[in-house]
Amino acid sequence: xxxxxxxAQLGDRVLTYGVLSLVTAASLFPVVWAVLTSIKVxxxxxSYPPRWIPTQVTFAHYTDVFLxxxxxxxxxxxxxVSALTILLTLLIGTHGGYAASRGRFRxxxxxxxxxxxxIMIPGVSVLVPLYMLAARLHLxxxxxxxxxxxxxxxxxxxLWFMRGFFDAISPELEEAAQVDGCSPIQAMYRVIxxxxxxxxAAAAILVFVYVWNEFxxxxxxxxxxxxxxxxxxxxxxxxxxxxxxxxxxxxVTVAILPIIVLFxxxxxxxxxxxxxxxxxx
Amino acid sequence: xxxxxxxGTAIRAAAPSQAAIARRGRQLGAxxxxxxxxxxxxxxxxxxxxxxxxxxxxxxxxxxxxxxxTMGKFVGLMHYIRFLSEAEGRNNILRSLMYMGAxxxxxxxxxxxxxxxxxxxxxxxxxxxxxxxxxxxxxQIATALLWGWLVNPQYGPVPYLLVQLTGVRLExxxxxxxxxxxxxxxxxxxxxxxxLLLFLAALQAVPQDMLDAAVVxxxxxLRRFWYVIFPAIRHTALIAFILLTLHYFNxxxxxxxxxxxxxxxxxxxxxxxxFREGFTFYRLGIASAVAMIxxxxxxxxSLVYVRALRAEPLx
Numbered sequence: 161x162x163x164x165x166x167x168a169q170l171g172d173r174v175l176t177y178g179v180l181s182l183v184t185a186a187s188l189f190p191v192v193w194a195v196l197t198s199i200k201v202x203x204x205x206x207s208y209p210p211r212w213i214p215t216q217v218t219f220a221h222y223t224d225v226f227l228x229x230x231x232x233x234x235x236x237x238x239x240x241v242s243a244l245t246i247l248l249t250l251l252i253g254t255h256g257g258y259a260a261s262r263g264r265f266r267x268x269x270x271x272x273x274x275x276x277x278x279i280m281i282p283g284v285s286v287l288v289p290l291y292m293l294a295a296r297l298h299l300x301x302x303x304x305x306x307x308x309x310x311x312x313x314x315x316x317x318x319l320w321f322m323r324g325f326f327d328a329i330s331p332e333l334e335e336a337a338q339v340d341g342c343s344p345i346q347a348m349y350r351v352i353x354x355x356x357x358x359x360x361a362a363a364a365i366l367v368f369v370y371v372w373n374e375f376x377x378x379x380x381x382x383x384x385x386x387x388x389x390x391x392x393x394x395x396x397x398x399x400x401x402x403x404x405x406x407x408x409x410x411x412v413t414v415a416i417l418p419i420i421v422l423f424x425x426x427x428x429x430x431x432x433x434x435x436x437x438x439x440x441x
Numbered sequence: 442x443x444x445x446x447x448x449g450t451a452i453r454a455a456a457p458s459q460a461a462i463a464r465r466g467r468q469l470g471a472x473x474x475x476x477x478x479x480x481x482x483x484x485x486x487x488x489x490x491x492x493x494x495x496x497x498x499x500x501x502x503x504x505x506x507x508x509x510x511t512m513g514k515f516v517g518l519m520h521y522i523r524f525l526s527e528a529e530g531r532n533n534i535l536r537s538l539m540y541m542g543a544x545x546x547x548x549x550x551x552x553x554x555x556x557x558x559x560x561x562x563x564x565x566x567x568x569x570x571x572x573x574x575x576x577x578x579x580x581q582i583a584t585a586l587l588w589g590w591l592v593n594p595q596y597g598p599v600p601y602l603l604v605q606l607t608g609v610r611l612e613x614x615x616x617x618x619x620x621x622x623x624x625x626x627x628x629x630x631x632x633x634x635x636x637l638l639l640f641l642a643a644l645q646a647v648p649q650d651m652l653d654a655a656v657v658x659x660x661x662x663l664r665r666f667w668y669v670i671f672p673a674i675r676h677t678a679l680i681a682f683i684l685l686t687l688h689y690f691n692x693x694x695x696x697x698x699x700x701x702x703x704x705x706x707x708x709x710x711x712x713x714x715x716f717r718e719g720f721t722f723y724r725l726g727i728a729s730a731v732a733m734i735x736x737x738x739x740x741x742x743s744l745v746y747v748r749a750l751r752a753e754p755l756x
Contacts, residue, residue: 176558176561176563177563179554179555179558180555180558180559180563180569180573183555183573184569184572184573186630187572187573187574187575187576187630187634188572188575190576190579190584190587190588190591190630191575191579191587193587193590193591193598194587194590197590205596206595206596207596208595208596208601209601209605210596210597210598210601212598252483252484252487253484255480255481255483255484256480256481256483256484258477258480259476259477259478259479259480259481260477260481262473262477263473263474263476263477263478263480263481264470264474264477265474265477265478268477268481271481271485272481274485274488274489274493275481275484275485275488278488278492278493280739280740280743281492281493281496281736281739282687282690282691282735282736282739283691284691284693284712284715284716284732284735285496285499285691285715285732285733285735285736285739286492286495286496286499286732287715287716287719287732288499288502288715288719288725288728288729288732289495289496289498289499289502289729290495291719291720292498292502292510292725293495293498295510308491309491311487311491312487312488312490312491312492313492315484315487315488316484316488319484343472344472344473344476345476348476369578372580373579373580373581373582373583374580375580375581375582375693375694375698376693376694376697376716380720391580391582391583391694394582394583394586395582395698405590405593405596408586408590409586409590412583412586412587415580415583416578416579416580416583419578419579420575420578423571423574423575423578424571427567427571430574430578431570431574431638
């Protein structure tokens, strides 16, 4: 006869797995539904009750997205701007993080405070002036303006994030390198920086997810179709082609696929990066 | 490291006195501090130019008349007074607070509850965590499009299932109060993994033997939570609350694309008003004034939060 304790344990297990399975289903369902929609033929799309399993699988919506819209171009734009932003952000943020961790000079905390305080300025609050400035500097419809703004908004987070990684490395390591004749610059680049590689990877992922998903700046800074980023392309997809759910969900699937694939490959780094920021307005 | 050793042996061979070592240490320290300053300056100049300067510029614009993109005469607080005194402005503030309050009320406890479950020694833990985190990777625009399709009144699976299971037919985005609820639901779906991950990290720092000891003591679920788990996650709960509320308050994309502020202004949050005044009507003065109010409220929230964090003992 199972004891009361064993029964309680069993109930606990059932509850735990039951709830987790339910939430997993709820988390994945919208995405699965989009993928299913994207491979359905028109008859299945407009059936009521909704047809859960497609009667026929078609990839016509995908060929349509790639051949009859500019989605491939938007995809390339997003890749390029993401790559450039990652480079510039890591360059500035890593050096800043090193300085924050190792520097001992008067006013350091004040300078850090100013940099970090910009996290408190919501993006939506500076949207109008950024647009005005970009227009005046003839930077609208350029990759540069996106890279500049995204970098400015990600540098404080990355700096803070990398500071944590530098803090975790013993100062004795670079002191030893310096006693052995390295200059401080050499000690940083050759001894310390290689040790922060996991941090760099997590920071790069954080920036990538942010740039890939960002919509409002990308929308306001681009007027020409060929300069749109992926999220902006999705937004205008409806107005350009009418509401055709099959095509729209194919486009959405294409837009979220790179992030999901990266996530499956690099889950641990992702979780590290995602909890440390990337929530600017 | 190529030429490190030649120089290094020279220093060691000299068998330096204590004073010489200290001097060398100070020199290197000074050089390192100079280097640190040089490394920090680009970040500083950068955020000053691209974030601080536009913020100051927005403040200036908010005090002036504007015609398209040119600034006219100084009008003082006129835009602010107009926004705060008109029914539309008060509606914007109310909707922002509702959206923020409702979202955080659902997302935070949900994240905590799931984190507690995921912290148990269960099978397929990596799979569950991975699958549950997926919504946080989906952009706001994709979330809006996905949910627009899910609750589509004609072909959407959610209205259909609801009718089948409960017999209730809801309008979702077509009805003012249901539109707000749907928007909050979509927002919670996308954002609950953030508190979940933060709580999970905090819980994993609780030593397993503490949990085991609680079991031996015969603490039931609720008491164990209150006396063992809660003290360990209090600080994290506050941080998650701060991150989420600020995030929700400053959001534009999800409401813009899912509801556009409608129907009849039921989801017309402050950030949508900024966007509409600025980029639909080109009334940059009032857009900037609302933007400044949003910024100011961010500051107020932050100050309250900083006080709360200070008062909170670190575990």
